[in-house]
Amino acid sequence: MLKKMKAIAVAAATLALSAALMTGCSGGTDSSADSGADQPATNDAASSDTTLVVGFDSGYPPYGYVGDDGSYTGFDLDLATAVAEKQGWEVQLEPIDWDAKDALIDSGAIDCIWNGFTMEGREGDYAFSEPYMLNEQVLVVRADSGIETTADLADKIVMTQVDSAALDVLEGDQADLAATFKEVQTIGDYNNAFMQLESGMVDAVACDLSIAAYQMSANPDAYKELDTLSSEHYAVGFAKDNQAQADEVTAALKELDAEGTVAELCEKYADQGISYDNWVLGK
Template identity: 65%
Template sequence: MNANAQLSRRQFLSLAGGLAAVCGLGLVGCGGSGTSAATTAAASTDAATDDSANITQLTVGFDQAYPPYGFVGDDGQFTGFDLDLAAEVCSRNSWDIQLEPIDWDAKDTLLSSGAITCIWNGFTMEGREDDYTFSEPYMLNGQVVVVKKDSGIASLADLAGKAVITQTDSAALEVLQGDKADLATTFASLETIGDYNTAFMQLESGAVDAVACDLSISQYQLAAKPDAYTQLDEALSSEHYAVGFKKGSQQLADKVTETLKAMDADGFVKDLCDKYASYGISYDNWLLK
């Protein structure tokens, strides 16, 4: 019940007779109508003031240790599938691009403050819909588990009593603390670390028994070391990648989606997928067709 309705009820109780009752009910009705109108007006104002697409520079926040979506290349320069996508989107919209490697834990603060315009780095949208305004999803992804080939671990059930590691604030961690929390309780430990490159170093050294990660990360690691690792057949979850913007930046999100669709239509995306095929990127997983 809203404040106006409560006020009318109090007035109603203080008045006597049928006429007073009618007046009291009338006040209740007026209170409800006013609230609805105010809400509609506020929503219209928010939509009218969204000028998020009126930019000259797109500052892309990304994890520089997240191949093949964003990482440091052999030449020491930032590269990756998502960074190439972002650069082409900026080129087609006459925007400058600024690549900003970030501490993943600080991404929300950086986005809210305006230090970055978006998070574009294999960013899973499921479970985060209320926290960001997203582009349409552009890539199919999933959460999987990678183990050493000689580990004897062949299923999720075999992880009981094992040490599992994943990235801090990752989609894999969210799954293991959510839908797969019962599975995680069977682990000897569930550890977190700042980046997946270090997580796989831990796996290779034997410090942990398994890495829970994005499908794309698994594909990249298996392509790099096919004799060292294997991916369990059973996935932890299935989800989608999208570009995350500050809440309310719908016009900018729509502009990026529109440009990505145009890039697919003229063959740019297919060529880019082929460029990163050796890293585990497949055009079959592209969604904006």
């Protein structure tokens, strides 16, 4: 019954967000408007009968995506499942519209965002687990583009995911670089961004290092990576009043690492760009 209620809540929250957007919101999600942010959900500490509802972007390989068999898979989804098993929780993997994540977590429709989720710059918006994975933001171009450095992107079109860490970097620390581009475009997911890059509709994609590694491993002769834009860390994000469960997830991840499970999962996804060398929790 709890799973069914959670699923209904996800649908309701998404519909509410869509209604808010249709009545005049633009330029991104405002989690304080028509999302329940003025009446935040109360999340109690986890217990043995908890169902952990994990919100994730299903187009974000290798962290969360649709596998060849049609089921959801990915490094972070496997981690979440392993944590839930260790804690005696059930796990519900809930694919979400990335733009709707704040409305969904504020309403309690999902318990956490676990999907290559950058914590830097968001510390005041969520209760986070301790960071578990090092990440970088990078630029990827076609191998045959003739583009060798970031300076060569002057007057070129760069694409990234809407509300992404890469976009934050291009609008923040790397704003001067972005000002040399012809345009920074956003899109809903990175799979489509790389389709645009492959077709020549855009000249570069700004994305997470792991996303770049995944795309380059799948198409080793198609792309090349330019300079690093920034370094950051992934963590699991909960509603601000749910630090207790975030701390339980941290403890479970440390135990899984000590047991060797984390290294095994990194090896499982090694051909998709995941490396245990980038695991930082407990090191």
